[in-house]
Amino acid sequence: MSGRRPLALPDFPWDLVAPFAVTARAHADGIVDLSVGTPVDAVPAVVQAALAATTNTPGYPATYGTARVRESAAGWLHRRHGVTVEAANVLPIIGAKEFVAWLPTLLGLGAGDVVGVPALAYPTYAVGAQLARATAQVVESAVSVGPAPVAMVWVNSPANPHGQILGVEHLRKVVAWARDRGTIVVSDECYLEFGWSGERPLSILHPDVCGDSAAGLLAVHSLSKRSNLAGYRAGFVTGDGSLVAELLEARKHAGMIVPAPVQAAMVAALDDDLHVDEQRARYFARRSVLWSALEAAGFVVEHSAGGLYLWATRDEDCWESVRWLAALGVLVAPGSFYGHAGRRHVRVALTATDERVAEAARRLTSL
Numbered sequence: 001m002s003g004r005r006p007l008a009l010p011d012f013p014w015d016l017v018a019p020f021a022v023t024a025r026a027h028a029d030g031i032v033d034l035s036v037g038t039p040v041d042a043v044p045a046v047v048q049a050a051l052a053a054t055t056n057t058p059g060y061p062a063t064y065g066t067a068r069v070r071e072s073a074a075g076w077l078h079r080r081h082g083v084t085v086e087a088a089n090v091l092p093i094i095g096a097k098e099f100v101a102w103l104p105t106l107l108g109l110g111a112g113d114v115v116g117v118p119a120l121a122y123p124t125y126a127v128g129a130q131l132a133r134a135t136a137q138v139v140e141s142a143v144s145v146g147p148a149p150v151a152m153v154w155v156n157s158p159a160n161p162h163g164q165i166l167g168v169e170h171l172r173k174v175v176a177w178a179r180d181r182g183t184i185v186v187s188d189e190c191y192l193e194f195g196w197s198g199e200r201p202l203s204i205l206h207p208d209v210c211g212d213s214a215a216g217l218l219a220v221h222s223l224s225k226r227s228n229l230a231g232y233r234a235g236f237v238t239g240d241g242s243l244v245a246e247l248l249e250a251r252k253h254a255g256m257i258v259p260a261p262v263q264a265a266m267v268a269a270l271d272d273d274l275h276v277d278e279q280r281a282r283y284f285a286r287r288s289v290l291w292s293a294l295e296a297a298g299f300v301v302e303h304s305a306g307g308l309y310l311w312a313t314r315d316e317d318c319w320e321s322v323r324w325l326a327a328l329g330v331l332v333a334p335g336s337f338y339g340h341a342g343r344r345h346v347r348v349a350l351t352a353t354d355e356r357v358a359e360a361a362r363r364l365t366s367l
Contacts, residue, residue: 007130007131008130009127009130010123010127013123013337014035014036016334017035017322017331017333017334020322020323020326020331021033021035021326021331023323023326023327024325024326024328024329024330024331025329026329027328027329028329029329029359029363030329030359031329031330031331032329032330032331032352032356032357032359032360032363033331033352033356034290034330034331034332034348034349034350034351034352034360035331035332035333035349036333036349036351037160037308037309037333037347037349037350037351038230038351039224039225039228039229039230039351040351040352040353041228041279041282041353042228043227043228043229043231043232044227044228044268044269044272044275046268046269046272046275047227047229047265047268047269047272047275048265049268050264050265050267050268051232051261051262051264051265051268053264054260054261054263054264054265055261057259057260057261060257061257061258061259061260061263062257063091063248063251063252063255063256063257064091064092064248064252065090065091065092065236065258065263066260066263066267067087068263068267069090069092069236069258069263069264069266069267069270070087070088070090070091070092070236071087072266072267072270072271073087073090073092073221073236073238073266073270074086074087074090074238075270075271076270076271077203077205077238079273080193080273081192081202081203081206082206082207083203083205083206083207083219084207085205085214085238085239086241088241089214089238089239089240089241089244090236090237090238090244091236091237091238091244091247091248091251092234092235092236092258092263092266093220093235093236093237093256093258094233094235094256094257094258095222095224095230095233095234095235096188096190096220096221096222096224096235097124098233098256099220099235099237100122100124100125100128100188100220101124101127101128101131102128102131102256103128103152103186103247104128104129104131104132104134104151104152105128105131105132106246106247106250106251107151107152107184107243107246107247109129109132109134109151109152110132110133110134111133111134112134112135113132113134113135113151113152114134114135114136114137114149114150114151115128115129115132115134115135115136115137115150115151115152115153115154116137116139116150116152116153116154116183117129117136117137117138117139117153117154118138118139118154118155118156118159118339119138119139119339119340119341120159120161120162120335120338120339120341120342121138121154121156121159121160121338121339122156122160122161122188122338123337123338125154125188134151137150138339139153149181150181150183151183151184152183152184152185152186153174153178153183153184153185153186154186154187154188155171155174155185155186155187155188155204156187156188157171157187157189157201157202157306158191158192158194158195158201158305158306158307159191159303159306159307160188160190160191160307160309160338161309161311161333161335161337161338161342161345161347162302162303162304162307162309162311162338162342162345162347163196163303163304163305163306163307163309163310163311164303164305164306165195165198165199165200165201165305165306166202167199168199168202168206168208168209171202171204171209172208172209174204175204175209175210175216175217178216179215179216182216183216184216184217184218184240184243185204185216185217185218186217186218186219186220187203187204187205187217187218187219187220188220189201189203189204189219189220189221190220190221190222190224190225190235191225191306191307191308192221193225193226193276193280194225194226194280194283194306194307194308195305195306196284196287196304196305196306197305198305199305201306203219204217204219204239205217205219205238205239214238214239214240214241215240216240216243217239217240218237218238218239218240218243218244219237219238219239220235220237221235221236221237221238222234222235223235223266223269223270225308226269226276226279227269227275227276227279228279229265229266229269232262232265232266233258233262234258234262234265234266234269236266282354283308283350283351285354286350286352286354286357287304287310287350289357289358289361290310290348290350290357290360290361291304291310292361292365293360293361293364293365294310294312294348294364296364296365296367297364297365297367298314299312299313299314299321300312300313300314300315302345308349308350308351309347309348309349309350310347310348310350311335311345311346311347311348312345312346312347312348313335313344313345313346315344316344317343317344318334318335318336318342318343318344318345318346319334319336321334321345321346322334322346325346328363328364329363330360330363330364332346332347332348332349333346333347333348333349334346334347335347
């Protein structure tokens with residue numbers, strides 16, 4: 001016997017929705033897919049042009065990325081979010097999900113280590129811990145995890161699935177708590193451009209949160225939602241220079257490299273704010289239409305102050321809501337995908353065309 005221990009990963013969540021997708025597709029007026037949250041609007045023309053202009057790149061790109069892509073990422077953070085980072089401490093990544101899944105492993109975590117995750121969270125946080133054979137510990141907040149030593153803790157604001165925005169005082173407490181214990185804080189900031197109401201989303205690296213030091217902190221960013229680049233697999237991580245250097249070294253050995261044309265596209269996307277503002281306006285309009293329609297159908301929308309989803313409940317098991325909506329041809333995600341605390345909610349994505357959003361609203365409000 002080799003002693004090999006296969007990973008006991010959970011069922012891939014979207015496979016469980018497949019039967020309801022069949023029901024929704026059978027609707028006479030077609031499916032309205034508000035489940036996965038994949039962008040449907042066009043890739044900005046400026047980004048497409050940058051990609052096309054860089055297709056003749058026969059050599060290997062660097063894992064570290066070009067100086068230009070690092071500078072653009074640092075410039076965007078400073079310009080849009082008041083965060084100052086050294087371009088040398090920016091590392092391009094092959095989409096945020098890949099990075100989330102492999103981060104505990106790349107940081108050297110393993111058996112006996114604890115990764116803190118929110119009670120309602122993107123499932124890949126826990127999967128990443130499993131891939132490293134570490135333990136994912138669900139916590140209500142990073143400042144109340146109990147006595148167990150925590151090697152790394154995730155925060156997510158605006159949060160997937162429920163759109164909650166963590167305020168500056170909460171984030172300060174997270175940073176102080178982690179620094180007292182030598183815990184690495186990793187902030188998933190993929191929805192940072194999408195705050196809709198109340199307090200503006202802040203990066204964990206904002207000086208109001210962490211002072212003048214990024215020690216022990218990493219911020220993960222994706223261009224999938226802000227620039228409709230999910231198909232490009234483009235993102236970056238920045239923060240503590242020593243941690244970024246450690247990740248760079250590991251990723252060089254593993255060949256985790258963002259393709260050169262994608263890096264050029266990233267530069268164009270990060271340097272241009274106009275397309276982001278236009279996309280924000282689209283999502284805000286869709287959010288307003290869907291929120292009203294869900295309430296008309298008897299749902300209560302909770303949190304949802306940021307991000308690209310509405311967190312809705314009819315105070316019933318989430319799968320009953322999924323089934324009821326699928327009969328109307330509307331496909332959504334069950335809240336249980338994101339933790340036990342979501343078992344009576346559904347997540348409704350804003351990532352459908354204006355026409356499909358209007359059609360969903362028509363069905364919901366005509367009941």
